[in-house]
Amino acid sequence: MKCDCDYILTGGNWDPHYQNCSIIWSKNFGTASPKNADGTFNLTNKHLAKLDVDILYHLGLDNKNYDLPKMFGDVKFVCMGGTKYRMKELAKYVANTLNIDCKDFINLTKHSHRYAMYKVGPVLCVNHGIGIPSMTILLQEVIKLLSYAKAKDPLIFRLGTSGGLDIPPGSVVISSFGLNGTLEKSYDIPVLGKMKKIPSFFDNRLNQELLYVASEEKSFSTFIGGTMAADDFYRGQARLDGPFCDYTEEDKLSFINTLLQMGVKNIEMEATAFSAMTREAGLRSAVVCVTFVNRLEGDQVTPTKAQLLEWQERPMLVIAKYISKYYERLSK
Numbered sequence: 089m090k091c092d093c094d095y096i097l098t099g100g101n102w103d104p105h106y107q108n109c110s111i112i113w114s115k116n117f118g119t120a121s122p123k124n125a126d127g128t129f130n131l132t133n134k135h136l137a138k139l140d141v142d143i144l145y146h147l148g149l150d151n152k153n154y155d156l157p158k159m160f161g162d163v164k165f166v167c168m169g170g171t172k173y174r175m176k177e178l179a180k181y182v183a184n185t186l187n188i189d190c191k192d193f194i195n196l197t198k199h200s201h202r203y204a205m206y207k208v209g210p211v212l213c214v215n216h217g218i219g220i221p222s223m224t225i226l227l228q229e230v231i232k233l234l235s236y237a238k239a240k241d242p243l244i245f246r247l248g249t250s251g252g253l254d255i256p257p258g259s260v261v262i263s264s265f266g267l268n269g270t271l272e273k274s275y276d277i278p279v280l281g282k283m284k285k286i287p288s289f290f291d292n293r294l295n296q297e298l299l300y301v302a303s304e305e306k307s308f309s310t311f312i313g314g315t316m317a318a319d320d321f322y323r324g325q326a327r328l329d330g331p332f333c334d335y336t337e338e339d340k341l342s343f344i345n346t347l348l349q350m351g352v353k354n355i356e357m358e359a360t361a362f363s364a365m366t367r368e369a370g371l372r373s374a375v376v377c378v379t380f381v382n383r384l385e386g387d388q389v390t391p392t393k394a395q396l397l398e399w400q401e402r403p404m405l406v407i408a409k410y411i412s413k414y415y416e417r418l419s420k
């Protein structure tokens with residue numbers, strides 16, 4: 089069967105074929121697990137079948153004592169970001185955008201002792217803390233939750249903050265690939281004493297759709313580019329302002345120029361693992377981050393709190409608009 093899925097979407101039209109296309113998974117997602125015909129997906133870990141109950145420890149939920157399909161079966165979009173505050177604001181913003189009554193804004197935070205989670209109709213908003221280990225614990229439990237809940241074709245977004253490379257602070261970057269600290273496009277995790285490398289690439293079609301939506305916003309610029317996911321905020325991101333620094337300013341700028349030549353537009357701390365794990369689960373995902381500083385010009389995050397709060401709403405604007413266009417399209 090011939091498939092045009094790799095075409096870049098322009099003009100904001102949605103390709104209905106893409107929604108259920110199995111070819112796109114094999115082409116763009118390598119080893120991703122296939123979905124069922126109804127859009128639900130199974131977990132590939134065979135050991136899970138031996139469990140009487142699977143406790144999603146950090147979410148404070150399990151698949152025996154909670155009716156997960158009833159609670160989460162309608163989830164279509166999962167939105168993640170570092171802070172609890174941002175996810176609560178996002179939940180309110182999504183409720184407003186989708187005209188969802190406040191009574192449908194479900195605060196699931198009481199279940200979890202780690203993460204704050206809110207459900208607004210088909211949108212689940214949950215914070216993931218800082219860095220890959222915190223984010224991947226949450227993401228893996230959310231992937232299990234979505235599978236047990238029989239959610240159909242869920243899309244997963246990370247709405248974050250980052251340091252920009254040669255772009256004005258306040259710009260938005262949609263990640264095309266994740267780059268690790270040793271400049272490889274992979275998420276690396278030691279498993280049983282050996283390093284496992286999982287490729288880190290994002291869904292080009294989804295990114296183009298997001299760019300189309302973002303470019304309707306005239307108050308800021310949006311770019312698609314690579315994202316370095318560092319394991320540290322200071323030396324790991326070539327900063328000169330940490331408590332320790334064993335390189336010169338020239339070394340820093342030379343490193344940032346290498347990143348620029350590789351097509352990297354921003355640095356944050358989660359993108360590699362986020363793309364690798366969602367891809368492994370066969371789920372479409374995107375990372376949309378605002379930039380707080382131009383790293384060619386400095387390291388300190390100097391804008392006022394009010395400015396930072398305003399800027400961190402930009403990924404929310406893009407994602408909420410994308411979600412509302414999705415429903416507009418469905419209702420036509």
Ligand SMILES: O=P(O)(O)O[C@@H]1C[C@H](O)[C@@H](CO)O1
Binds near residue numbers: 249250358
């Ligand atoms: O989503 P957030 O704002 O947490 O993303 C970036 C990457 C790290 O988690 C954190 C560092 O300040 O911000």
Ligand SMILES: O=c1cc[nH]c(=O)[nH]1
Binds near residue numbers: 251325355356357
């Ligand atoms: O420079 C920055 C800003 C926000 N988050 C990061 O990880 N880096």
